[in-house]
Amino acid sequence: MIRLGLTGSIGMGKSTVGAMFEAHGCPLHDADAAVHALYRSAAVPLIEAEFPGTTGPDGVDRAKLSKHVIGKPEAMKRLEAIIHPLxxxxxxxxxxxxxxxGADMVLIDIPLLFETGAEDRFDAVVVVSAPEDVQRARVLAREGMTEEKFEAIKAKQIPDADKRQKADYVVDTGLPLEETRAQVDEILDQIKSRFAQTRE
Known part of the structure; x- marks a missing residue:
């Protein structure tokens, strides 16, 4: 089974591209969604034990947890040590x-794939990219987003140009949707062809 990693900086269109792969019958696992689910289930008692007062009846209170870990590298490492294995x-x-x-290919959406050194777990990595002005407009249109938050998030992510360089395949989402879909179709054809040859 071919294991593909999907990544890209904030606002680049990972969800849209992931859905295009799914439409081709490629099962998708979203790491962010997994974290959200864990914050309502298995991670709750572990996080409460490490960071008392950060959970409630609905699970982890992200605002309270943020106060314990944002800007505190050691605390962030302790949180990651709980979450990453789960x-x-x-x-x-x-x-x-x-x-x-019976799937022959799967896609794993990991926002910080390169930042966490996860690329070695995959047969190939697909990077989703768009021009900086398009990215900025998309992100700042999100509810509650500010320039400061956007810049803080970007500071944790390696630059888009570096991600493109590290990628096996790049999808440009700054184009009309149909052109982005055509890129995904082409990448899927290339991947199937490439791995068919290596398995012969």
Whole structure:
């Protein structure tokens, strides 16, 4: 089973491109969605034990947790030590379900794929990219987003140009939707052809 990583900086269109892969029958696992689910389930008692007072009846209170970890590298490492293994377990369970269902290719959406050194876990990495002005307009249109928040998020992510350089495949989402979809179709054809040759 071919394992593809999907990544890209904030506002680049990962969700849109991920849905295009799914439309081709490629199962998708979203690491961010896994974290959100864990914040309402398995991670709650572990986070409460490490950061008392940061959870409630609905799970982890992200605002309270943020006060404990934002700008505090050591605290962030302690949080990551709780979350990363749980997310990895979910990813492995996803692989097993996909394999049992007979999938020949899966896609894992990881926003900080290169930043966390996860590229070695994949057969190929797809990077979603768009011009900076398009990215900025998309992100600042989000509810509650400010220039300061946007810049803080960008500061944690390696530059788009570096991601494009590291990628096996790049999808440009600064184009009309149909052209983006055509790029995904072409990438899927290339991947299937490439891995068919390596397995012969």
């Amino acid at each position: 997310v990895r377990d979910r990813e492995l369970a996803f692989y097993q379900r996909a394999e049992d269902a």
